[in-house]
Amino acid sequence: MRLLHTSDWHVGRTFHGTDLLADQDTVLAHLAELVERLSVDVVVVAGDVYDRAVPSAEAVRVATTALRRLREAGAELVITPGNHDSAARLGAFADFAEAGGLHLRTTIDAIDRPVLLEDAHGPVAFYGIPYLEPDPARLALGVPEARGHTGVLTEAMRRVREDLATRGPGVRSVVLAHAFVTGGVGSESERTIAVGGVEQVPGCVFDGMDYVALGHLHGPQRLADYLRYSGSPLAYSFSETTRKSVWVVDLDDRGLAGVDRVELPVPRPLATLRGRLDELLEDPEHDDLHECYLSVTLTDPVRPVEAMRRLRARFPHAVHLDWEPEGGAGAALRYSEAVRGRTDLEIAENFLTDCRGAEPTERERALLVEALEAAGRADVDPEEVLR
Template sequence: MRLLHTSDWHVGRTFHGRDLLAEQESVLGGLADLVADAGVDTVVVAGDIYDRAVPAAEAVQVCTRVLARIRAAGAEIVITPGNHDSAARLGAFSDFAAAGGLHLRTRTAELDRPVVLHDEHGPVALYGIPYLEPEPARHALAVPDAKGHAGVLTEAMRRVRADLAERAGGTRSVVLAHAFVTGGAACDSERTIAVGGVEHVPLSVFDGVDYVALGHLHGPQRLAEHVRYSGSPLAYSFSEVNHHKSVWLVDLDADGLGAVERHELPVPRRLATLRGRLDDLLLDGEHERLVDHYLSVELTDPVRPTDPLRRLQERFPHAVHLVWSPESTAPRLKYTEAVRGRSDQEMAHDFVADCRGEAPSKRERRLLDEALVAVGREEG
């Protein structure tokens, strides 16, 4: 059996205010072509299908079209929810969907009831472990003393292994889970799942199965030969600028895990970062290659430029993020040192100068002084 492991679609997410639905549908819809070309039997999605628990209608429509294309290409689909999804909403009509080849494993109490598919070597049991919020999961799994994510996932995997032990010899196993496993590398676009400061789950929790398809972390990575993150299919923050977005093609043979192959996905619009003074960035011909990239720009002008993002977008229409970090050799004072012996007027003038990079004009100083006097009069 050949599996395609993907996760963290986050359909409906924007990128610094830019709509991504068209890009998401293009990349995710292309998985159907991969299913057909690579002979994929089953597509597994390890959580965060949507970016919100209540997705917009347009996001649902995109997801519906993508899943329909994948199913029409010939693959069964197994999905479990992540921390961004609503398990109850995602699992609605799951019994009916399963009849059409879409298996939604969303119920915590049923995580040890696998989807069982068959190939020429016999049965393959696919267990979907929904994202387990520790407090409700402790009660749903009847383990009141379980601590954090590690505790509830340990119980979940105990139940999976117990069910697997009762099945006929030769049953191969795949687990879908949405968690932060120790050794994984995080990035800025993932919502924290820390509870009481602890979010990591030991890798050993997932011992005893043939393959573990993980979701939550957005960079593709291998924690063990049989335990991997596929990562998100698109970049959702500039911290992912060096990611090579991909999916895993997983082959199960008669003895279990056979081989795993990485397949890189197309990039609708690349990311880049720029640093320098505004005029230099607008005039330097070396940056022409970045005109079609999403850009994060760090401006180093000593004085904050007027309307810098609009000016940048005249040359770089996809500049979406801007910070001002003036180059300065002056030491930064502690707050107590900065205000010691200074009047309210002096501190207001210095605040404007610090925010903008140059001192306020005479007119601005007069307006600040008049405002402070007015405030003092009202307080008096």
């Protein structure tokens, strides 16, 4: 049996305010092409199909189109929810969907009820463990003494092993789980699932399975031959520099036979730039970044006016802008220290200076005086200020 392991689609997510639905549709359509080209039997999606518990109608359309394409390409689908999904919404009509080859495992009481699929060597049991929020999950699992993610996942896997033992010899096992397993490396785009400061679970929790398809971390990672993260199909932060991919997993009569990494297309690459605004706008070396999602750090000593508008005239997909003046902006003060003994006008002037790296002009100071007078501030003496 051949599996395709993917996760963390996050359909509906934006990238620094930019809609990604078209990019998501493109890369998810490629998964269906892989299914057909590589003769994949089963696609497993280990959580975070959507980016929000209540996805938009457009996000639902993109996700359901992707699932339809995968099914039409010939694969059965096994899906479990992540921490971004609403398990109840994702699992709606699960019993009806199963008849069409879409197997949704979204509830705690179904953890030990596998999807059984057959190949030439017999059955393969797919166990879907939905994302388990520790406090409600330990009560639902009947283990009130369990603590944190490790406690509830340990109980979930106990149930999986107990059921697998009843299946008899020769039944191979695949587990889908959405968790932060020790040894994995996170990125800037995952939502924390820490409870009491602890979010990681040891990989030994999953010992004894033929393959464990993990979701939650957005970079492709191998923690053990049988224990892997596929990562997200698109980059959702500028920290995600590794090429996106999926795992193609082969099972033979004895279990795991091999795993291959297959890279995915990049609808729009990411890039970063650093330097003074005028130099970035004029340097011909940056011409190849025209079609990239761009993060720019400006080093001008004074914050340029309308910097993003000017950048987008040359780089239409610039989405993120920082300002770090050369030489640094000095040590930050606590608010109480920064305003102690200063008038409202001085505070306003210092705010402008800190934000822009240059003192306000006389015209700007006059406007500040007018604004403070209009607000009825008594500590402003216009004659003194403008003298």
